[in-house]
Amino acid sequence: MRRHLCLLWGLLLACAGGASAQAETLRIATGELPPYASSARKDQGMSLHIVRQAFAKAGVQVEYVFLPWTRALIETRDGKWDATAAWGRNAERDKGFLVSDNVLTxxxxxxxxxxxxxxxxxxxxxxxxxxxxxxxxxxxxxxxxxxxxxxxxxxxxxxxxxxxxxxxxxxxxxxxxxxxxxxxxxxxxxxxxxxxxxxxxxxxxxxDFTTHLMMSEKLPASAKRMEAFNRGLKALRQSGEYSKILQQQPCAAxxxxxxxxx
Incomplete structure (x- = not known):
């Protein structure tokens, strides 16, 4: 009986450890660009909401830090932040980053x-x-x-x-x-x-102005995190949730x- 209790306790600890790993929170640097990125919006903007939901599909939580755009880029490239979102493609600016699949066009x-x-x-x-x-x-x-x-x-x-x-x-x-x-x-x-x-x-x-999540090549975890994000983004599109997010931007007639x- 005692052995069974020990095994059960071990399983519970393993599950708790797995939940803790899944609850990882990434800090993502961004800037103000309503309606795509905005500290004033409840969803923090369409693009940032897509990024959040895509990571959620992969069991990862995110926290946004709003900065001037140039500072967000430089500090993320240096590894201070886990990622930055959302950027258009630019061959010179992309240097030093891993670049995600398209977040939003x-x-x-x-x-x-x-x-x-x-x-x-x-x-x-x-x-x-x-x-x-x-x-x-x-x-x-x-x-x-x-x-x-x-x-x-x-x-x-x-x-x-x-x-x-x-x-x-x-x-x-x-x-x-x-x-x-x-x-x-x-x-x-x-x-x-x-x-x-x-x-x-x-x-x-x-x-075709695509926008992307970017992660510094300096951070060892970036490659696996990017793979997880791209999987989550694909799942978000397939679920139909992605299309609903894009429809949430009203514009007066x-x-x-x-x-x-x-």
């Missing part, structure tokens, strides 16, 4: 004022225009090459709100921005009259029409 368009005529088919059509940009954003390698060689005139701002203010004031001609981000900012930070003065060209600025190029 953003819909980048070019915004302009409704009192202006604007059309474009390729980046060369933007030559001569003042393009509002944020320095840390990915955009595309071709875009940054054309900025570097002087073909495109980039007007750098610290954030998207500043760029939208410049656009409304006529200080820049166009602003590349994700549709959901534009919708969120125009609805929350600007008056209805201001929002109605902004339009989006229907052609996508970036055809007038804004939706304008940002669809209407």
């Amino acid at each position: 953003e819909q980048w368009q070019i915004l302009y004022r409704s009192d202006r005529n604007f059309t474009w088919s390729n980046l060369q059509d933007l030559a001569g225009l003042r393009v509002g940009v944020v320095a840390d954003y990915s955009y595309t390698p071709a875009f940054w090459r054309m900025v570097k060689d002087g073909t495109l005139r980039a007007d750098v701002a610290p954030d998207d709100v500043s760029n939208l203010n410049k656009l409304l004031a006529g200080r820049v001609d166009v602003v590349p921005l994700d549709r959901n981000v534009a919708c969120d900012l125009l609805g929350a930070k600007f008056t209805g009259e201001q929002a109605r003065r902004v339009r989006a060209h229907p052609k996508l600025f970036v055809p 007038d804004l939706a029409q304008a940002l669809q190029g209407g």
Whole structure:
């Protein structure tokens, strides 16, 4: 009887140890980019919610630390944080990181004022225009090459709100921005009259702007953690939960029409 009790106690301890391992909490550095990443939202943003739920499928908990984006990147590459989310691909910036499967595909368009005529088919059509940009954003390698060689005139701002203010004031001609981000900012930070003065060209600025979780190559656990995340992300998609998360971003009808190029 005593032997059986000892065996039972051993099994209980083993189970408790397994539960403890499964309850690992990863600290993930991120920044503010509503509606994808936001300390003000209950779900902390669509992208961060996807990351959280994907890790949950793998039995891992996460805790987000909101920092300036550049700091989040540098400190994660150095191994201070377990991961950082969510980033577009950039060959130079990706160095030193393991990069996950696609977390979410953003819909980048070019915004302009409704009192202006604007059309474009390729980046060369933007030559001569003042393009509002944020320095840390990915955009595309071709875009940054054309900025570097002087073909495109980039007007750098610290954030998207500043760029939208410049656009409304006529200080820049166009602003590349994700549709959901534009919708969120125009609805929350600007008056209805201001929002109605902004339009989006229907052609996508970036055809396939995927975003990703990144982990430092310096951390020995990163490879296994990334494998677990990718498995969880796949399971989240297959369960139907992923699609439901993407449907949780409301946009007022007038804004939706304008940002669809209407």
